[in-house]
Structures are given as structure tokens and as C-alpha cells.
Amino acid sequence: MSVITETIKSEEQGLTIRNYLKNNLGLSTRLIRGAAKDGRVKVNGEVVRMNYVVNTNDQVEVQLSKEENQDIQEEPMDLSIVFENEDILVVNKPPYMVCHPTRSHITGTLANGVLYYFKETGQNCIVRLVNRLDMNTSGIVIIAKNQYAHMFLSKAMQNDTFKKRYKALVHGKMKSESGTLDLPIYRPTEDSIKRVVDERGQRSITHYKVIKTSEDISLVELQLETGRTHQIRVHLSHIGHPIIGDTLYGIEGDNLMERQALHAYAVEFPDPKTSEIISLSVDIPEDMKKLLEEL
Structure with missing residues (x-):
């Protein structure tokens, strides 16, 4: 409660x-x-x-707790829980999983499993996603257990107290060990899924640091200062280092991975009640580890 x-x-x-x-x-x-x-x-x-x-x-x-219902089918699921208190649940989402039900993905989503978990543990909560990841991006997802926590964390995401870090495997050897990509991102048409770097777009800032590199690939750590759709994928593709396995922004014929090698590995945010900073991180998944070892 x-x-x-x-x-x-x-x-x-x-x-x-x-x-x-x-x-x-x-x-x-x-x-x-x-x-x-x-x-x-x-x-x-x-x-x-x-x-x-x-x-x-x-x-x-x-x-803060109240009777709530959500039109989502509860579904048993082996959730990888990273952190939990009375206000938030943090899970490590595997690749190939949608965060929230859609017309084409009514079941099998993270929300289906989280709602089942809430019911099984006697928690009267609905699924309020603080952040979302693309289906083929793995890593940390934060779920607020009540309206206040969701409001608090949504506001926190707009300032420096909320940090999101990613790791990605990209094509090629990065020239600089670290840097900042300050490139505006634009959606060409209303029905376009793909985004582009264009002066007409919103300012978008991604900080990066190279962890490992070879002639063929680089393991890069990235921190978002803004949160545009596909921001990391657009920025890396634009500078000539697309994420391995990215079918939308990557290299045609790239079959090194069945998905984009992108993982949300760390977050830092204030607790909704105490404002104390919570820092969490998870390791990269096995498919990224395997590819890194092979290459």
C-alpha cells in the first residue's frame, strides 16, 4: 500500500x-x-x-492505491525483475517482446506479464509504463504502480535527474573515443515510421563513448539527453555507424543478428517518495555477448 x-x-x-x-x-x-x-x-x-x-x-x-482495472489480458510470464518497491517495478525486457498490447500484439507483451504478476502478488495496480523500448531492443523498463509515481517520474524524465544509458554494437571502427551527437531528428510524413536527420526536426542530443572497437565493429555506450523516437538508431546511422541488425536504419543484407544490437542497460532516477537517487544496471543479453565474442 x-x-x-x-x-x-x-x-x-x-x-x-x-x-x-x-x-x-x-x-x-x-x-x-x-x-x-x-x-x-x-x-x-x-x-x-x-x-x-x-x-x-x-x-x-x-x-495512492485505489481500485483500478485495465483491459489487458493477464498472462503468466517469467519476468526478470531488477528492482521493486511500493511505487515502482523495474524489469529487464528481453528482445522480441512488445512493451504494451497493440492490434497486432494483443498477448505476449510485457504489460500482459506485469499485470499477471501484480494480480498474483496481491497488488492492486495497473500497468503504467514510464519508458518504452522497441520490440527488438532489450533492457530496462520502468513501470509505475500508481498515478503519483507515474506523474513524478514522467516529470523527472524532463530534467537531468533521470538518466538512461544504452549499449550498442555498431558497424565499423569509431574514429573518436567519445563525443556528442547534436543532430535534429525529423519525421518526413505523418505516416512515416522512419526518421531522418533534418534541420526541420527537433533538437536531439546523444552522448557516446566507445568501450571496445575493431576494424569491423564497435561496442558503444550511449546516454540520451533528449528522448526522440529511434534517436540512437537515427544518430548512429547518420554518422556512418549503424547498429548491427537494424533493418530500418542499418546496412542492407546485414545478417549478423536477427535484431538490432541495442540494449538499455542502465538507469538513474529519483525515488518518487524520497527523491533519493536509484541507480540500476543489467548486463547485455546473450545474443549480443555471443556476437561480440565471435567478432
Whole structure:
């Protein structure tokens, strides 16, 4: 059960509970409205109306958990859980798995397995994805267990407190050991899946560092400063080092891997309750290890 508990400070006295929750705790209007309607906002153990005026040392409690349903089929799945607390679940997604159901992938998605896990462990949560990965990209996916955690982490993704790092196997020997790709990414048409580097696009920044290299391939670590669709794949392809196995931005006839050799291996983000930094990492999957050893 996830609960926010706070004690009113002297300088906060005189605020309505609505303004305190919105301006001092940063809760969204939607969350406050829903919590108030369900009687999940209490002061000193008693449910209060939103015009209640707080006093110094009042004990404020907001119950975040609530009855929720989601139109996703629950499906037993062997999840690789990296981290979990009462607000978030972090899993290591394998390649060839879609994050969330679509018309063409109703079952077999990460969300199907996560919802089953929540039910089996007695957690009344729906699947709120904080980040998503392409079907053929493996690695860390963060799921928020409640509306507040999702809102908090979505905001955190817009600033420097949220870091995402990837590892990729790319074609060719990288000339520089490290650098920054500051190249705008543009979607040519509304129905286009593929993106391109174009001055008309949004500013997109990717930092990279070469870990290992040979004449044929390089193992590269990448950190996103912005989060555009296909950003890493577009940037690397544009500079002449496409990701191995990338059928959309890669080299025609590349059959070294059945998928793009891209893995979200590390994240760093603030805990929704304490704001303490959580740092997590996972190893590259076996298919990337095997290719690296072979080449």
C-alpha cells in the first residue's frame, strides 16, 4: 500500500488542503480530484474536504492505491525483475517482446506479464509504463504502480535527474573515443515510421563513448539527453555507424543478428517518495555477448 504522509510546517499553515497538495506536494489536479472523491485524503486520520485549512503539525495522508482495472489480458510470464518497491517495478525486457498490447500484439507483451504478476502478488495496480523500448531492443523498463509515481517520474524524465544509458554494437571502427551527437531528428510524413536527420526536426542530443572497437565493429555506450523516437538508431546511422541488425536504419543484407544490437542497460532516477537517487544496471543479453565474442 502506497501512502504519502507529511507534517504541516508553520509556514504552510493557513493553506487549504487542495492548494497544499497541488503547490507544495506537486500533485496533479486529476490525482487530487480522484483522491478527494474516494476519501483518500486525510488530516490527522480523518477524511477532509478540499477546502479544509491546514494547521501547523497537522498530519496529512494521501492514499495512492485505489481500485483500478485495465483491459489487458493477464498472462503468466517469467519476468526478470531488477528492482521493486511500493511505487515502482523495474524489469529487464528481453528482445522480441512488445512493451504494451497493440492490434497486432494483443498477448505476449510485457504489460500482459506485469499485470499477471501484480494480480498474483496481491497488488492492486495497473500497468503504467514510464519508458518504452522497441520490440527488438532489450533492457530496462520502468513501470509505475500508481498515478503519483507515474506523474513524478514522467516529470523527472524532463530534467537531468533521470538518466538512461544504452549499449550498442555498431558497424565499423569509431574514429573518436567519445563525443556528442547534436543532430535534429525529423519525421518526413505523418505516416512515416522512419526518421531522418533534418534541420526541420527537433533538437536531439546523444552522448557516446566507445568501450571496445575493431576494424569491423564497435561496442558503444550511449546516454540520451533528449528522448526522440529511434534517436540512437537515427544518430548512429547518420554518422556512418549503424547498429548491427537494424533493418530500418542499418546496412542492407546485414545478417549478423536477427535484431538490432541495442540494449538499455542502465538507469538513474529519483525515488518518487524520497527523491533519493536509484541507480540500476543489467548486463547485455546473450545474443549480443555471443556476437561480440565471435567478432
